[in-house]
Amino acid sequence: MVWETRKIFGDDSIMVNPTTVRVPVFYGHSEAVHIETKEKISAERVRKLLNGAPGVTVLDVREPGGYPTAVTESSGRDGVFVGRIRDDISHPRGLNLWVVSDNVRKGAALNTIQIAEKLVQEYL
Secondary structure, three states, X not given: OHHHHHHHHOOOOOOOOOOXXXXXXXXXXXXXXXXXXXXXXXXXXXXXXXXXXXXEEEOOOOOOOOOOOHHHHHXXXXXXXXXXXXXXXXXXXXEEEEEEEOOOOOOHHHHHHHHHHHHHHHOO
């Protein structure tokens, strides 16, 4: 995750501190994402931005079951699901998110197709 993140963004200075947890699901990646931004952005603003992002579904309700899981939301679907969007109380410009996706469907293969489609639409 450290090297892949740096490679994707083309920035070796990005600090990534991943923790891996194995859980018994057939398909799915789940990530607790902690972000520190250059300028303060509210959790509400991030929620609105993600709601408008193609391929992203926000499920962020403050009640039991109000966040996505690999089994209940992402299994068998192409999208990325985000929930538990909140300000990080340990950093003034920090945010926390819970992100899940079906790693068999939304992985290298689908991403490659989507990148190719974008290249054809905009550059070829």
